[in-house]
Amino acid sequence: MGKLKEKTSIIVGSATGIGATTARLMAAEGSRVVLADVNFEGAQQVASEIMQTGGEALPVRADIANEADVSQMVTQALDAFGGINVLVNNAAALGPDVIGRDSQADAASLELEVWDQTMAVNLRGYLLCMKYVIPEMLKLGGGSIVNTSTVSSLVAEPVRGAYAVSKAGVNQLSKHIATAYGKRGIRCNAVAPGCISTNPTTEKMYQAFTPLLLTPDLGSTEDVARVIVFLASDDAAYVTGQVIQVDGGMLSRFPLSVRALERQKNPKP
Secondary structure, three states: OOOOOOOEEEEEOOOOHHHHHHHHHHHHOOOEEEEEEOOHHHHHHHHHHHHHOOOOEEEEEOOOOOHHHHHHHHHHHHHHHOOOOEEEEOOOOOOHHHHHHHOOOOOOOOOHHHHHHHHHHHHHHHHHHHHHHHHHHHHOOOEEEEEEOOHHHOOOOOOOHHHHHHHHHHHHHHHHHHHHHHHHOEEEEEEEEOOEEOOHHHHHHHHHHHHHOOOOOOEEHHHHHHHHHHHHOHHHOOOOOOEEEEOOOHHHOOHHHHHHHHHHHOOOO
């Protein structure tokens, strides 16, 4: 019937954006879904939508930088559904007080508070979720973990250093988990989204990047969610330890070639 029929999935950071779309798509593919987020009202709303269409969903308030919250999240998932087959780590410290300040600073000017909060959620939080979920997956003979990274983890920018470094850590952590637990049935992969339109604000912000894409348009949350669902499902049984770029081919060509082509089309007088 569905790619995830009879499976239970925890989607961390599922109140909005990619996480919410992933939760809806996983439910449509037959999974029982646990929607974990610090934005509990948002998680409740998405869970309600899923249940109205006949799916099984449990909203949970969880700040993954807090170990007690992560432990309680897993306990609630087990109490509700009895086991955990899939974990999607999609949370990130994206508030203006964190990513906003990171986006305006380089290494010499970055406030350590911003660095620490970014690492606490984006990297330590992912580790905590896996630390508590992996023992439960092992009881069932395995499972699939998908961690959301970013193309910013694969290239350098003059700002947003904390965010990029945290996500580069996610890439390596994903490969570590795949290596350490692969023979015991647990697969772990990361997805690295590029310019994804999650709302009118991000769509406007990313329009400047469209010349760098190999696709006509910006990516959507559905584009990323479909890859996550594939990696979570048995269709990807032979895929592990990978960082999958979902970026419209943005990093697939030399960026200076785009500027050269533009100069050829519009030579200066």
